[in-house]
Amino acid sequence: MSFALDLYVPGRSWLHRCDPRVKLWMMLLGLILAFRWTHPLSQALFVAVLLLTLRFAGVRWRTLGWLWQQMRLLVFFMLLLQPLFSPSGRVLAQIGPLTLSLGGISSAVLLALRVLAMAFLTGGLLFTTDQRALVRAFVRLGLPYTWGLTLSLTLRFLPAIGNLATTVREAQASRGWVTEGNLLHRAREYHPVLIAIIIGALRLSDQLTLALAARGLGYTEQRTTWRELRMRRTDWWVLVLSTLGFAAVWGVSLIFPAL
Amino acid sequence: MTAVAPAILARNLSFSYPSYDGATVSQTVLQHLDLQVEAGTALTVAGSSGSGKSTLCHVLAGLAPRHTDGQLQGLLHLAGHDILATAPSPRLVGLLFQDAAVQLFNTTAEDEVAWGLEALGVPSEAIGAQVMLALRRFGLLDLRHRAPWQLSGGQQKRLALAALWAMRPQVLLLDEPLQGLDPVGQAEVLGALELLRQEGSTLLFTTPDFGGVARSHNVALLEGGLLAAPASAADLAAHSERLEAAGIICPTEAWNELRDTRSVLASAPALEARNLRFRYPNGPAVLHGINLTIPRGEYVALIGTNGAGKTTLARHFNGLLRPTMGTIQVMGQDTALRSTGQLAREVGFLFQRPEQQLFAATVREELTYGLRRLRLPDADARVESALMLFGLHDVAASPPAILGYGRQRAVTLATLAALAPSILILDEPTAGLDGRGRRQLLAWLSERRAAGTTLVCITHEMALARLADRVIVLHEGRITADGAPSEILPHLPWEVAA
Numbered sequence: 001m002s003f004a005l006d007l008y009v010p011g012r013s014w015l016h017r018c019d020p021r022v023k024l025w026m027m028l029l030g031l032i033l034a035f036r037w038t039h040p041l042s043q044a045l046f047v048a049v050l051l052l053t054l055r056f057a058g059v060r061w062r063t064l065g066w067l068w069q070q071m072r073l074l075v076f077f078m079l080l081l082q083p084l085f086s087p088s089g090r091v092l093a094q095i096g097p098l099t100l101s102l103g104g105i106s107s108a109v110l111l112a113l114r115v116l117a118m119a120f121l122t123g124g125l126l127f128t129t130d131q132r133a134l135v136r137a138f139v140r141l142g143l144p145y146t147w148g149l150t151l152s153l154t155l156r157f158l159p160a161i162g163n164l165a166t167t168v169r170e171a172q173a174s175r176g177w178v179t180e181g182n183l184l185h186r187a188r189e190y191h192p193v194l195i196a197i198i199i200g201a202l203r204l205s206d207q208l209t210l211a212l213a214a215r216g217l218g219y220t221e222q223r224t225t226w227r228e229l230r231m232r233r234t235d236w237w238v239l240v241l242s243t244l245g246f247a248a249v250w251g252v253s254l255i256f257p258a259l
Numbered sequence: 260m261t262a263v264a265p266a267i268l269a270r271n272l273s274f275s276y277p278s279y280d281g282a283t284v285s286q287t288v289l290q291h292l293d294l295q296v297e298a299g300t301a302l303t304v305a306g307s308s309g310s311g312k313s314t315l316c317h318v319l320a321g322l323a324p325r326h327t328d329g330q331l332q333g334l335l336h337l338a339g340h341d342i343l344a345t346a347p348s349p350r351l352v353g354l355l356f357q358d359a360a361v362q363l364f365n366t367t368a369e370d371e372v373a374w375g376l377e378a379l380g381v382p383s384e385a386i387g388a389q390v391m392l393a394l395r396r397f398g399l400l401d402l403r404h405r406a407p408w409q410l411s412g413g414q415q416k417r418l419a420l421a422a423l424w425a426m427r428p429q430v431l432l433l434d435e436p437l438q439g440l441d442p443v444g445q446a447e448v449l450g451a452l453e454l455l456r457q458e459g460s461t462l463l464f465t466t467p468d469f470g471g472v473a474r475s476h477n478v479a480l481l482e483g484g485l486l487a488a489p490a491s492a493a494d495l496a497a498h499s500e501r502l503e504a505a506g507i508i509c510p511t512e513a514w515n516e517l518r519d520t521r522s523v524l525a526s527a528p529a530l531e532a533r534n535l536r537f538r539y540p541n542g543p544a545v546l547h548g549i550n551l552t553i554p555r556g557e558y559v560a561l562i563g564t565n566g567a568g569k570t571t572l573a574r575h576f577n578g579l580l581r582p583t584m585g586t587i588q589v590m591g592q593d594t595a596l597r598s599t600g601q602l603a604r605e606v607g608f609l610f611q612r613p614e615q616q617l618f619a620a621t622v623r624e625e626l627t628y629g630l631r632r633l634r635l636p637d638a639d640a641r642v643e644s645a646l647m648l649f650g651l652h653d654v655a656a657s658p659p660a661i662l663g664y665g666r667q668r669a670v671t672l673a674t675l676a677a678l679a680p681s682i683l684i685l686d687e688p689t690a691g692l693d694g695r696g697r698r699q700l701l702a703w704l705s706e707r708r709a710a711g712t713t714l715v716c717i718t719h720e721m722a723l724a725r726l727a728d729r730v731i732v733l734h735e736g737r738i739t740a741d742g743a744p745s746e747i748l749p750h751l752p753w754e755v756a757a
Binding site: 130132156164167173192195200204207210213214217218223224 | 317320633674
């Protein structure tokens with residue numbers, strides 16, 4: 001059984017229908033802003049605005065919640081460790097060599113929120129854009145077609161290779177493999193699994209080479225595209241408005257550098 | 260008027276693969292082959308595992324040796340085009356691969372069909388209509404937004420066919436089109452192929468057994484790289500000894516032997532399921548309260564449509580799955596406290612997709628693995644007799660990874676034969692086997708039956724179910740029938756019994 005590494009959740013919202021190139025542009029602007037904010041409060045406001053925008057664009061709370069689940073451990077450790085390693089400002093507590101300071105806490109919160117903002121920005125792109133459209137956007141932006149194809153084939157078949165590991169472990173267990181012995185011994189037991197995976201991957205790539213050739217890869221230089229990416233009027237509007245919005249917010253941040 | 264060039268014309272065609280390790284000599288797969296197929300006709304090439312069927316398809320499609328290793332000599336023309344000189348276009352020849360899943364590399368069914376048209380440079384505005392036409396032709400219009408990997412086996416094959424057909428190739432090659440499909444999938448694909456035949460497409464099939472596909476066309480036998488002149492299917496069917504020698508039908512004696520072998524039954528249970536319920540984590544419930552006792556030595560056929568829960572049930576018997584509720588006992592002991600590795604001493608399990616579970620450097624090592632793990636005595640003797648049983652002596656020193664599907668299947672069977680556990684769970688044991696492989700399998704099953712081994716066969720093949728002591732029908736996670744084959748089999752819906 002194989003499945004793809006695909007975060008795309010199909011939908012019909014304005015963000016879903018937006019040209020992926022515009023979405024890439026908006027993500028870039030968002031990332032610049034995420035690094036611009038230097039105060040936890042402004043970063044928190046930014047994350048809140050991002051969340052509301054995504055919700056407004058038809059991304060469900062459930063999907064956003066899933067992303068939070070993936071991120072929460074990282075966020076937790078950042079909040080825990082960052083204050084101890086970058087103490088600054090008023091000292092709140094001193095436990096042995098560890099110093100807990102107000103500045104440290106503040107920078108930890110800022111950093112954690114920044115990571116969250118980056119996750120939601122990337123999520124916003126991947127949840128609303130199907131892989132094929134994304135690869136098409138990269139190709140239109142100048143990536144050679146074969147690179148784009150390689151990228152989508154990797155996303156398509158990587159999990160299948162991962163599944164091979166499970167299949168081989170099961171086959172071995174069914175022939176008497178029991179987890180035992182020390183770490184080194186166990187590591188050696190994974191040897192056959194690795195071999196099976198490498199063989200499986202080579203086999204797959206051989207077969208794919210043939211399948212692609214049989215279907216006419218490289219048959220003509222003038223490869224056409226069924227659903228050509230076209231900037232619609234709305235796309236231009238989104239592009240202009242998001243750029244203006246970015247400029248305005250950037251301007252505000254210049255006036256209030258403490259933000 | 261000029262004569263129409265034959266769709267396929269091969270003269271004195273030979274192909275050899277280089278040796279895989281540099282030490283052994285290169286391997287000749289096709290020898291001085293002559294073949295002529297007229298436009299608008301169909302031909303079946305029947306040959307046992309390892310006879311060179313897939314290689315023939317790759318050569319005819321212009322893929323070998325262009326995209327593989329190997330050497331090709333002779334003459335090969337498709338509709339007047341010299342294939343050895345220039346690579347054929349997808350408009351000239353299309354190939355349906357044995358494993359359709361690798362041929363489907365897009366994220367939706369409609370994109371899959373569109374991909375080839377894009378590669379051909381068909382104008383963007385013309386692609387949509389052609390995609391929809393092809394999807395409708397193969398009954399996939401409603402599934403056009405689905406991902407290929409979400410489709411059933413039969414649907415995947417039809418999608419691969421639709422993607423080829425959309426490019427309108429003059430010659431269509433189909434490498435074992437029914438391989439790995441359940442009866443429903445087979446009926447779907449046969450229906451699609453019949454449509455193509457009626458349209459007047461030029462078709463070339465391969466098959467490892469003289470069944471479904473072979474019967475309606477002219478058939479050419481491929482034996483050890485030599486292709487015999489085509490004969491009508493009816494003529495060939497009359498010469499069963501010829502087909503047996505070619506390894507594409509299984510002699511009736513092998514079936515009779517299994518039928519006439521008495522099971523050695525004991526009253527103690529081998530396998531016992533009590534109120535077994537199972538649900539995949541975050542997934543649907545698959546088994547809804549199974550109660551089942553299989554006595555030692557019984558031969559049981561487990562049948563049902565795809566998705567009925569047969570494999571899920573079987574995977575509980577060697578601990579690969581744990582019940583969500585209820586208990587499983589193997590040889591009178593609860594499986595809850597024993598790992599799959601510990602249960603392997605009693606339970607042998609034959610998986611589907613043999614190519615995904617062979618990991619050793621040689622076939623011999625593959626067979627030795629389990630014996631060494633379980634520290635069983637007489638390892639060498641067991642390995643030798645298992646190699647003999649499945650005709651694997653000639654490949655004992657070869658890596659299992661380079662063998663064809665049928666031979667790999669035989670290797671996985673041989674690993675179990677070497678272990679000789681007291682319970683055997685076989686998931687679709689006949690899938691992908693040629694006539695010779697079936698004969699070896701049946702001989703082994705007869706021997707095991709006489710030795711008192713408990714046999715559980717999950718199978719779509721009714722001939723195998725008919726010879727069992729008992730048939731259990733599973734439907735949507737419940738046992739819907741359980742009894743002697745003569746009571747159960749005549750009353751089955753066609754999806755199960757086809």
